[in-house]
Amino acid sequence: MKTTVSPASPNPAAPGMEAPRKYKQIAGWIVLVAMIVACSIRTEATPYQLIVGLPQMGSLLQDMFPPDWSYLPTIWGPMMETLQIAILGTTLGALLAVPVALLCASNLGISRWVSLPTRMVLNLVRTIPDLLFAAIFVAVFGIGPFAGMLALVFFSFGIIAKLTFEAIEAIDPGPLEAMSAVGANRLQIIMYGVVPQALPYFMSYLLYTFEVNVRAAAVLGLVGAGGIGLLLDRSLGLFRYDRAAIIILLTLAIVLVIDYGSTMIRRKLL
Amino acid sequence: MAVLFPIADGGKQASAFETMTESWFAMIEFDNVTKIYDNGTVGLRNINLTIREGELVVIVGLSGAGKSTFLRSINRLTDISSGDIRVNGQSVTRASGSQLRRIRRDIGMIFQIFNLVKRSTVIRNVLSGRVGYHSTLRTLLGWFPKQDVELSLDALQRVNIREKAYVRSDQLSSGQQQRVSIARALAQEARVILADEPVASLDPLTTRQVMEDLKRINRDMNITTVINLHFIDLAREYATRIIGLRAGEVVFDGTPEEATDEAFAEIYGRPVQQDELLGGA
Numbered sequence: 286m287k288t289t290v291s292p293a294s295p296n297p298a299a300p301g302m303e304a305p306r307k308y309k310q311i312a313g314w315i316v317l318v319a320m321i322v323a324c325s326i327r328t329e330a331t332p333y334q335l336i337v338g339l340p341q342m343g344s345l346l347q348d349m350f351p352p353d354w355s356y357l358p359t360i361w362g363p364m365m366e367t368l369q370i371a372i373l374g375t376t377l378g379a380l381l382a383v384p385v386a387l388l389c390a391s392n393l394g395i396s397r398w399v400s401l402p403t404r405m406v407l408n409l410v411r412t413i414p415d416l417l418f419a420a421i422f423v424a425v426f427g428i429g430p431f432a433g434m435l436a437l438v439f440f441s442f443g444i445i446a447k448l449t450f451e452a453i454e455a456i457d458p459g460p461l462e463a464m465s466a467v468g469a470n471r472l473q474i475i476m477y478g479v480v481p482q483a484l485p486y487f488m489s490y491l492l493y494t495f496e497v498n499v500r501a502a503a504v505l506g507l508v509g510a511g512g513i514g515l516l517l518d519r520s521l522g523l524f525r526y527d528r529a530a531i532i533i534l535l536t537l538a539i540v541l542v543i544d545y546g547s548t549m550i551r552r553k554l555l
Numbered sequence: 556m557a558v559l560f561p562i563a564d565g566g567k568q569a570s571a572f573e574t575m576t577e578s579w580f581a582m583i584e585f586d587n588v589t590k591i592y593d594n595g596t597v598g599l600r601n602i603n604l605t606i607r608e609g610e611l612v613v614i615v616g617l618s619g620a621g622k623s624t625f626l627r628s629i630n631r632l633t634d635i636s637s638g639d640i641r642v643n644g645q646s647v648t649r650a651s652g653s654q655l656r657r658i659r660r661d662i663g664m665i666f667q668i669f670n671l672v673k674r675s676t677v678i679r680n681v682l683s684g685r686v687g688y689h690s691t692l693r694t695l696l697g698w699f700p701k702q703d704v705e706l707s708l709d710a711l712q713r714v715n716i717r718e719k720a721y722v723r724s725d726q727l728s729s730g731q732q733q734r735v736s737i738a739r740a741l742a743q744e745a746r747v748i749l750a751d752e753p754v755a756s757l758d759p760l761t762t763r764q765v766m767e768d769l770k771r772i773n774r775d776m777n778i779t780t781v782i783n784l785h786f787i788d789l790a791r792e793y794a795t796r797i798i799g800l801r802a803g804e805v806v807f808d809g810t811p812e813e814a815t816d817e818a819f820a821e822i823y824g825r826p827v828q829q830d831e832l833l834g835g836a
Binding site for chain 1: 657660662675695
């Protein structure tokens with residue numbers, strides 16, 4: 286015989302069955318708003334500042350226009366240097382990231398005694414911002430693009446290794462098992478089971494990091510690490526806002542082109 | 556129930572048998588094999604049996620009866636707790652590292668969900684069965700000899716999808732993908748094929764095509780084949796020998812003729828149900 290079950294009945298003890306209480310949500314919002322207000326007061330970053338500063342912003346923009354187009358030939362060289370720094374830094378960083386990502390992944394039979402320390406080092410590398418890397422390398426290797434390039438190697442390495450090892454952990458384990466079954470050794474399993482599955486993600490992360498690096502490389506010059514940033518710093522120091530404007534416009538144009546290109550390629554890959 | 560004669564000292568005895576039957580070479584031997592999982596579940600209990608070269612054995616039983624454990628212990632994708640398993644005379648249980656890889660090279664495996672690299676081309680998936688034959692460096696660079704490519708194309712020809720060789724694997728239907736995985740086993744030049752529920756993800760029509768492929772390869776190339784199936788009628792139709800497992804123990808071992816509905820009821824511990832028949836034969 287069938288009995289009808291009334292919706293209000295049984296299992297009162299089961300957690301997660303009741304709708305979450307409203308007051309938790311409200312409390313959450315209150316805390317968030319209080320935090321923002323507190324931060325704003327402490328740092329004196331208030332809407333008042335914005336209003337007071339507005340006229341100055343206007344005059345700055347006025348100084349920027351018209352941009353000094355005659356400055357273009359001078360900045361073209363350093364701009365290209367910026368790109369070259371980004372290309373080298375991203376490529377070398379990505380190459381370093383491959384073995385490290387493989388060592389970090391938990392699904393390739395790597396011992397925990399290897400993967401956990403490697404992940405720790407990786408996390409450490411990622412806590413250091415690119416400008417700090419650049420400043421350190423300028424101190425070690427002297428002013429110039431080499432320090433900037435090296436900074437981007439480490440910066441890219443951190444991002445790409447982290448994202449790639451997470452992509453490796455998400456791959457379909459079936460082909461790895463199939464490769465074990467045909468008698469493949471560990472490197473062969475990686476080459477035939479892991480690489481074809483993870484490669485598109487790796488390429489996508491590499492391109493994304495390249496986009497980020499072009500923008501990062503543009504300001505590396507501020508700490509003496511080569512590229513267009515040095516000229517930007519100088520123009521601002523000399524109050525030549527018309528020249529700063531042309532540098533910003535050129536950077537914008539190049540970043541847009543690269544973003545567009547890389548987005549197109551990444552869409553094709555995935 | 557069929558009686559089995561495991562042959563320890565091969566030689567004269569084996570050739571004497573060959574005059575009676577087509578071949579009496581012990582290809583897979585289970586010696587007191589027991590598998591108990593870490594959580595206490597019994598996978599296999601005290602299995603003793605011999606599968607001879609060229610047999611097409613179908614393993615039947617309820618899910619959880621130990622069919623997968625049985626199959627996967629043969630190429631040691633699952634380690635057994637005690638006993639010994641020999642394939643082609645070599646102990647799988649005691650083999651280590653390169654020895655084990657060498658044994659696995661001769662055992663093709665077909666999975667329920669195909670386990671192909673979907674983004675790779677069909678031919679690359681088939682060629683991956685050849686990696687055990689070459690140096691690591693050579694395979695990492697992907698320099699397969701011309702004969703390997705020929706062999707792979709022939710393997711695809713045998714399962715009638717030669718024309719799909721350079722197509723990406725995920726463009727294929729599931730029946731075609733399963734045939735690619737059979738071709739991979741053929742490219743391995745395997746002497747044994749293990750198939751773990753090879754038709755469970757397929758529709759009835761492709762199920763028959765894949766079973767026909769496996770049967771034909773077993774007959775034409777004399778490849779010892781062990782298949783896990785849950786369709787009773789398919790088991791009777793294609794097997795030369797049926798082994799029934801219940802709770803990790805062999806409760807039936809005989810010819811398809813001996814595997815009556817009553818025998819199956821005994822294996823399953825209950826009468827045969829309609830969904831255990833593929834039908835349409």
